[in-house]
Amino acid sequence: MRRINSYLLGIDSGSDLLFADHETDGKMWAGKGAREVRKTLRFSAPYREAPHVMVSVSLWDTDHQTNQRIDITAENITTTGFDMVCRTWGDTRIARIRADWTALGEVDRPQDDWVLY
Numbered sequence: 001m002r003r004i005n006s007y008l009l010g011i012d013s014g015s016d017l018l019f020a021d022h023e024t025d026g027k028m029w030a031g032k033g034a035r036e037v038r039k040t041l042r043f044s045a046p047y048r049e050a051p052h053v054m055v056s057v058s059l060w061d062t063d064h065q066t067n068q069r070i071d072i073t074a075e076n077i078t079t080t081g082f083d084m085v086c087r088t089w090g091d092t093r094i095a096r097i098r099a100d101w102t103a104l105g106e107v108d109r110p111q112d113d114w115v116l117y
């Protein structure tokens with residue numbers, strides 16, 4: 001378990017359209033087999049150390065005639081950002097995916113913060 005000083009807790013979040021492959025006949029829509037889309041996202045301010053990042057699907061547009069398979073995750077998490085990765089396989093046809101994310105971690109003290117000894 002990670003313990004964080006509550007007044008140094010930084011929470012950042014966002015919502016990103018990872019792809020809209022139905023518009024361009026991209027690999028997630030027209031391809032077959034194992035495929036992935038990776039998008040690098042940046043936090044609005046850096047964390048002291050790599051934060052905990054949660055990812056969830058907020059829009060999932062798929063072809064109803066194929067199996068619906070998706071694996072979405074955050075990878076390569078650093079103090080300044082992470083890669084959001086969406087994977088599928090087999091005959092799945094994904095038109096578009098939008099994902100929401102939330103990062104929680106410790107941030108630096110504000111410059112005007114007083115430290116009493």
